[in-house]
Amino acid sequence: NAGVTQTPKFRVLKTGQSMTLLCAQDMNHEYMYWYRQDPGMGLRLIHYSVGEGTTAKGEVPDGYNVSRLKKQNFLLGLESAAPSQTSVYFCASARPGIQYFGAGTRLSVL
Amino acid sequence: EDKVVQSPLSLVVHEGDTVTLNCSYEVTNFRSLLWYKQEKKAPTFLFMLTSSGIEKKSGRLSSILDKKELFSILNITATQTGDSAVYLCAVYPNDYKLSFGAGTTVTVRA
Numbered sequence: 270n271a272g273v274t275q276t277p278k279f280r281v282l283k284t285g286q287s288m289t290l291l292c293a294q295d296m297n298h299e300y301m302y303w304y305r306q307d308p309g310m311g312l313r314l315i316h317y318s319v320g321e322g323t324t325a326k327g328e329v330p331d332g333y334n335v336s337r338l339k340k341q342n343f344l345l346g347l348e349s350a351a352p353s354q355t356s357v358y359f360c361a362s363a364r365p366g367i368q369y370f371g372a373g374t375r376l377s378v379l
Numbered sequence: 380e381d382k383v384v385q386s387p388l389s390l391v392v393h394e395g396d397t398v399t400l401n402c403s404y405e406v407t408n409f410r411s412l413l414w415y416k417q418e419k420k421a422p423t424f425l426f427m428l429t430s431s432g433i434e435k436k437s438g439r440l441s442s443i444l445d446k447k448e449l450f451s452i453l454n455i456t457a458t459q460t461g462d463s464a465v466y467l468c469a470v471y472p473n474d475y476k477l478s479f480g481a482g483t484t485v486t487v488r489a
Contacts, residue, residue: 325475367424373420373421
């Protein structure tokens, strides 16, 4: 029972490079979320989706884009990475109600 | 702007002690309050509270919500070293998005 799976687990980028983080859930949840977690700041919502083909901005969306082409997948893209995007990224899914989290992606931008 | 404030930010206790964590909130349309435990990786769900005055329990953990005074507490009795973690409080101000507090770091010493 996989739940919410994030890939990759770790990544190091140079400033200006691009990358995509993948989130996959097997619980048939409607809602999916991307958060970033920085020391002392809790979890901050980047973007979210309330269903296949829909996306919406969260609290800190600048510098990120997302897509939800399939219900089970939610992609987070960084078009031109900046050092300020060094963080741990968590994906979550919900029915709605309780949010279930993936194991996180640790991203460093040099 | 929705606000979730947790206190204390951190605390250190000895095994067997009782711990009380606080979460206060200001949101426009309260739906529910959730508690999560975060060890090294993904936050894991503990409790969801929607009604005032009804205590939820799971083993040595319990939580209660006061919707009049806009706060919740999480109690951990007879603490063990395995309780060492960051405890996160989050509130649904609508049906879609969780607003998280910064978390309380609990360290339990043997």
